[in-house]
Amino acid sequence: MPSHVFADHAAAQPPERGTVDALISQTRRLRGEVDAVRRDAVADHADPEGRWQRALCDLAVHQLNDLDDHLAQLRDGPPRAGGEPAAPAVPKPTASHRGSLLSRVGSAEWNLLTDEASWSAELYDILGRDPAAPPLPLDEFPSLVHPDDQPLLTAMVTDCLVDGKPIDGEFRVLRPDGRWRQVHMMGEPVLATDGSTASMWAVLRDVSELRRSQRVVRESRDSLQRHRDIAQTEHRLALELQEAVLPPWRGSLRLPHGGPARLDLAGRYLPSSTSALIGGDWYDAMELPEGHALLSVGDLTGHGVTVTSGMAMLLGALRGMAVTGAQPDQIMGWLNQLLDATVQPALGSAVYCRYDPATRLLTWAQAGHPAPLLFRDGTGRMLTPPHGVLLGATSGAKYEQAEEQLRPGDLLLLHTDGLVPRRDRDTATGLLLSLASRLAGARTAEDCVRTVVEEFGEEPREDDACLLAVRI
Incomplete structure (x- = not known):
């Protein structure tokens, strides 16, 4: 060769x-x-x-x-041509060697003066042809190529032989066993002494x-x-839905039907640091008929648009039930029935408080949720929770309610699980109560929220959390 x-x-x-x-x-x-x-x-x-x-x-x-x-x-x-004995310095390929990628690189040369062709043994292996068969002449070689790729091969060969351009392109060849192989061909013309093209050589690689x-x-x-x-679209939709539902306010919520009484309110949503998806946590406050106020936090398990839309549905139902004047224990029972009847089963926890500014009486119920924390005179304590199981956990669940007499200057903290990252509920409650002296010096509910966030907001949290601060 x-x-x-x-x-x-x-x-x-x-x-x-x-x-x-x-x-x-x-x-x-x-x-x-x-x-x-x-x-x-x-x-x-x-x-x-x-x-x-x-x-x-x-x-x-x-x-x-x-x-x-x-x-x-x-x-x-160099590789040997088909039928040519191996050079002594080159060991004979083993069966495992022939199955390697080495057997997928072959070479060929077509002599334009004698119309002879020579192929390496590796090229026979690539094309799946009998090594004893003569190599195909250059004008017959395109018969092995996929019909859609034949014009490309013809153009490359013509440019090589006529204009002396190097060959560099890929095409598909059909083996006798019916398998198509992708072959990368690179080659150049070989010039005679007078400058004419005497032959063309090429290296063909099974790629x-x-x-x-x-x-x-x-x-x-x-x-x-x-x-x-x-995921980004779902995150954006969930965030937009959440922002449309959660209260946008900062500062005081005035209750005109309650005379001069007012509630100083502030809330904050803290996203998870381990998930890009929005969860089902919420906080809410709304003026009710007769000057009463709705105060609520809750959490629907899971993340994503489905959970956020479920949270919006649950919060909307809670508001609608609250304006009827129903008591907190009855509302929790209705919410439980609502989740139990949904097509996609879900679990949720919640606290619903009904506050009467005329008497400063807080009536509340909970469903498997952390109880509100009451801070008064520089100390804090957790309100004793009435009985209540998770929403959606069991059909026909009964809920109890409790009452708490509040005083001017009292601070209520309502929060969801995960506010204090990587802590069990009892430990988290203790850490929040330890902030009593710092919260006593806060002038507004927003200052109280800022104090809590400064203490726990920067820690990596595995779940979303919500915080609602209420100053009487």
Whole structure:
């Protein structure tokens, strides 16, 4: 087989064997490290990010395998033509070697003067043809190529033979076993002494697995991007829904039907630091008929648009029930029935307080929720909770209510679980009560909220939380 060089250039000297061996060792070491990363990659097929990470590792391993085999060919010398005996310095490939990527790089040369062709044994293997069969002439070679790709191959060969342009392109070939393979072809014309084109040589590489890996990476990346887009859209919708429902106020809520009495109110929503999705926590305050006030906090389990819309539904139902004048224990029973009857089962916890500014009497009920904290004269305590199970936990649940006589200057803190991150409920209550002396010096409800947030707001929290401060 003629040398793959232009006739007017001297043949390049092969690189020293030791240098190439060192490169092969480095490549194999790196391939082993990447393969270890691939084994440790997330294998959960339902996780788009895990699929993308594993696909990238697979692609890197394929490319390093290619590099390893190309370096081995460089070290061992040019491939032999079909039917040509192996050179003594090149060991005969083993069965496992022939199954490697080395068998997927072959070469060919077509002599334009004699119309002879020569193929390497590796090219026969790529094309799946009998090594004893003669190589196809250049004008017959396109018959192996997919009909849609034949014009591309014809154009590349014509540009090479007529204009001396290098060949660099890919096409599909059909093997006798019926399998299509993606082949990357690179070649150049070989010039005669008079400058005319005497022959054309080419190196053909089976890149089917490499392209498959690249396609998997691309599809995994697109899937991951779609997953992120959906998550961002869901987050935006949930946030907009939450902002539309939670009170936007800061400062005093005046109760005109209660005479000069007023409530100084402030609330805050604290998002989770471990989830980009909005939860089902809420706080609420509203003036009721006869000058009474609704005070409420609650939490619907879960995250996302579905939970946020469920929270909006539950809060709307609570407001509607409250304006009827129903007592807190009865309202909790109705909310429990509402959640129990929903198509998508859900659990929730809540505190509902009904405050009469004329008598300063607080009547309240709870459903599996932390009780309000009362701060008075520099000390704090948790109100004794009446009986009440989680909303949606059981059908026909009965709820009790309790009363608390409040005084001017009292401070109520209503909150959801997660306000004090990574703490059980009893510990969280103790830490909040320890702020009594600092809260006593706060002038407004907003100052009280700011004090609590400064103490616990910066800590990483696994769940959303809401806080409602009420000064009498």
